[in-house]
Amino acid sequence: MKTNRLEAFSDGVIAIIITIMVLELKVPHEPTLAALKPLGPQVLSYALSFIYLGIYWNNHHHMFQVSHRVSGGVLWANLHLLFWLSLIPFATAWVDENHLASVPTALYGVTLLMCAISYSILVRTLIGLHGKESVLARAIGDDRKGWLSIGCYIVGIALSCWRPWAGSAAYVIVAMIWLIPDRRIENTIRRDERSRISPSPALSHPNGEGGAA
Amino acid sequence: MKTNRLEAFSDGVIAIIITIMVLELKVPHEPTLAALKPLGPQVLSYALSFIYLGIYWNNHHHMFQVSHRVSGGVLWANLHLLFWLSLIPFATAWVDENHLASVPTALYGVTLLMCAISYSILVRTLIGLHGKESVLARAIGDDRKGWLSIGCYIVGIALSCWRPWAGSAAYVIVAMIWLIPDRRIENTIRRDERSRISPSPALSHPNGEGGAA
């Protein structure tokens, strides 16, 4: 099975999720700047969720650049990811409605955590299909960034119960970690192409495999 | 006529249907776990409808992998399927609004039944176009799973009038039957490729055709 239709479907779902969040921005009745002010935090949380969905789309895009086949399992792992992503607008709206209260902020973190876990499952399923020697497997490596994010989410959820702003800060930090596009895949592709040209990369670059990571 | 644009359009419609259901999840006003509790059954029914739409997308995807042409009739059979799928969010919302009352639960089953029937019509139209010897026709075979589902839906609708939870259980069972991706098509493709390589499959695998199904 080819990947193009899975990509098109995921693009569609993520595009809709990212856009319906704007429907939550309720137009104020007064035509004044003062009436716009309470929307400030709401726009910020919209921006954060937008960035998160952008990160997932970005990584999804990179991942399927080096995946050439999908199986039934991959289709379901992908739908599972889309399910959790689709709950982000709901979690965002609840945080907005309650001005960063404890429970909604923690729930926002739980949603992000479930997205991260389901993304991990998708990655593992794809690696299982493509083999441990595939470009994908080498690009992901030990998935340090993935594990770090999951840790940060758990810390963020715990912090939210105590000080919601501290929890939010944890989520912002994870977004910043990922905002830098995932060069692992780009680098591995490039390395792969290079090694095809020079047949003995091990001789010219003794630590070529792990050095640039 | 090629299939790519029909696939893109169907992907778009299913992506939208699967996502707008989240708009039905009304954000609770209180920022407490207690306020979140009544949403539990709603999230469950959202998950069930999400899985159903995922199953349809999945099977649609598999079916068009082995369909290489479309006709005007196929376009309309496909739109007919999309029409019934588009009513799933409405049926889901009505079940949620009334906490699994009899009539809404039965209507949910009727919607699923109409989706199954329209899917069957689409399959028949495609087989009519590709011929009884096509990979598609052989993969579908006598469509046991399709008929079983239709039977289950009818039982579920009847049960809903008596005990709504029993009706819902029937719908969950059908979802579980289909959650296992439809290997018939994958197997038939594989068998087909195998038989192209070894010109006399009948000799080497006496029961090759029906054995692995």
Next chain:
Amino acid sequence: MKTNRLEAFSDGVIAIIITIMVLELKVPHEPTLAALKPLGPQVLSYALSFIYLGIYWNNHHHMFQVSHRVSGGVLWANLHLLFWLSLIPFATAWVDENHLASVPTALYGVTLLMCAISYSILVRTLIGLHGKESVLARAIGDDRKGWLSIGCYIVGIALSCWRPWAGSAAYVIVAMIWLIPDRRIENTIRRDERSRISPSPALSHPNGEGGAA
């Protein structure tokens, strides 16, 4: 410029228009069949609008099968068509809200009329780009069906002011005219392929060009 991205964008917009109409179906509060009854006409008008959008998508699909280039003018003619199509959900909702009153039914017809006119403009723009000898120009011919529809819409709008049900009947008749997929394009493609094989179609089929239309 190639047509694929214009097609993808149009598919997206039509998919969204066709699906957001379901959001207008308000879930009844009572879990009874009686509560569902008032929704009957609404579902019917949803079905009619769904069929209309399906017809437009279908014809759009056929038309771009034989169009190989787009210009800036085509992009705008296409956006113009999408603008009027996007007003169909609004017109449908107004008819529903007022149980087939005169003004809403007439406005529904005006929206359909504007869709038909903008579709005509798109066809003319494409023919202008591809030339009078193109497959597209020959398939459209004198566009009898297009002109007939425009006439029917005008009659329907006039009838709506007098008897709304008569106006609606006119719109249903136009839908039925188009429901039969537009074989002109399919036939012209086939004829075109035939004539490429036999170099002198005029000899073997004296009236080949116009006879089968």
Next chain:
Amino acid sequence: MKTNRLEAFSDGVIAIIITIMVLELKVPHEPTLAALKPLGPQVLSYALSFIYLGIYWNNHHHMFQVSHRVSGGVLWANLHLLFWLSLIPFATAWVDENHLASVPTALYGVTLLMCAISYSILVRTLIGLHGKESVLARAIGDDRKGWLSIGCYIVGIALSCWRPWAGSAAYVIVAMIWLIPDRRIENTIRRDERSRISPSPALSHPNGEGGAA
């Protein structure tokens, strides 16, 4: 990295943004022409926003016709543009709600200004990737139209505080400037193809490069 998936995702997001604005058109309760009248300005502002989004899609389409690669930076510059575009429905709804009051009209201009700036950033990022000698860089040139628009938006925002209708006029003028499809890219492609055929364009057309712009 190829551009096709970035294009598909952008198409999806723009298609949704352009369509959800219709959801803001609230159906009037009375079935009379008089009840429809207050919707007049709302339909006009919907049309203006539709045209703006059409312009962005159009230019995006042209720009990626001559862009053959994307980088992580381009993905984010593109998401940044989509973020500001997604706020257009909100700004449009606020203008409508308040019948062209000062602050909402100014905010509409600010949103358009941010879209223009983020589009500029995307163009620069793409030129940085493709080089100053690329077809894209030559087609954009000194980007006179881009700078003119940004100037007009700033004037429009200032005017809105004084006379909202004058501000709106400025936005309409920018739309009209862009409605004429961006022939720079089409011309540069054509010139490029011509120069490939005749190897010494400088001899036959002394000012060929800059003359037709």
